[in-house]
Amino acid sequence: xxxxxxxxxxxxxxxxxxxxxxxxxxxxxxxxxxxxxxxxxxxxxxxxxxxxxxxxxxxxxxxxxxxxxxxxxxxxxxxxxxxxxxxxxxxxxxxxxxxxxxxxxxxxxxxxx
Amino acid sequence: xxxxxxxxxxxxxxxxxxxxxxxxxxxxxxxxxxxxxxxxxxxxxxxxxxxxxxxxxxxxxxxxxxxxxxxxxxxxxxxxxxxxxxxxxxxxxxxxxxxxxxxxxxxxxxx
Numbered sequence: 001x002x003x004x005x006x007x008x009x010x011x012x013x014x015x016x017x018x019x020x021x022x023x024x025x026x027x028x029x030x031x032x033x034x035x036x037x038x039x040x041x042x043x044x045x046x047x048x049x050x051x052x053x054x055x056x057x058x059x060x061x062x063x064x065x066x067x068x069x070x071x072x073x074x075x076x077x078x079x080x081x082x083x084x085x086x087x088x089x090x091x092x093x094x095x096x097x098x099x100x101x102x103x104x105x106x107x108x109x110x111x112x113x
Numbered sequence: 114x115x116x117x118x119x120x121x122x123x124x125x126x127x128x129x130x131x132x133x134x135x136x137x138x139x140x141x142x143x144x145x146x147x148x149x150x151x152x153x154x155x156x157x158x159x160x161x162x163x164x165x166x167x168x169x170x171x172x173x174x175x176x177x178x179x180x181x182x183x184x185x186x187x188x189x190x191x192x193x194x195x196x197x198x199x200x201x202x203x204x205x206x207x208x209x210x211x212x213x214x215x216x217x218x219x220x221x222x223x224x
Contacts, residue, residue: 004156033212043157043200043214059213090156098145098204099164102212104156 002027006091006105013081014113021076021108023091029103031094032074036060036087037107043090049074050097081112117201122219125195131188133218135201138182144205146177148186150197151217157200160186191222 004025013019025032033048035058045058049068063085065077074093078085089108094100118136125131137146145164149157161168161175163184168175174187188195200217 035214037154040216042216045212045214048212088154092156098143099162101147101159101162102149102157103159106156107154109154 002103004091004093004103004105006089006108008108009106010109012111012113015082016080019078019081019110021078021089021091021110023074023076023105024072025074025093025103026072027093027095027103028071029093029095029100030071031097031100032068033058033092033102034064034066034074034076035090035092036085037090038087046076046089081110083112086110086112116213117203117215119199119201119215119218121216122221124221124223125188125191127193127222127224128190131186131191131195131220131222133186133188133199133201133220134183135186136183137201137203140181140203141205142181144203146175146181146184147202147204148173148175149200149202149214150195151200152194152197157214160199162204191220193222193224196220196222 007022034046035043037043044060047066049055091105092102094102147162148160151157163175177184198217200214
């Protein structure tokens, strides 16, 4: 089944403890991106990648890192999480960049205490 | 990239057509209009997209005005399961691939 898989679905951690949220797609998509969703703020883009080894900042990249070493994987790294990064995170991918729908994962709910 | 403006909320009676507007007055000629919806806190689901012409699929119809400055998503026979937040975004063929989703329209379908 074609899908975008995020892990974990839920994560509770403490301030400063490095964590990684994984994202994998099995559709050979070129484009991948990460979003966070907070009440009243809608979906905001964190980082995106247009292909392997090509990544760029979205609207809210501070405090996050990403890498795209393989086409299928696009992990989101929080080197030193803080409580203001408590949020619902979504990974998405699309085959191309412009005329291709985004496919979203089921989300990761992160709580940083 | 062009930004979009949507009403924060709308109501619709079950079985009737739901017409959701989106304003994208700064859209450029190479930007596609996309619609997604999000039910509760699930991942957003793709509905439909278009460039200039009206589009229809099994879920909905998309009507884009001739000047392309606005569009309307039509759910022809809304059901309770269509209650969701609907997002209209534009996606360009060039430049940055930043995507701005905004806050969308909360559609409530009433029995």
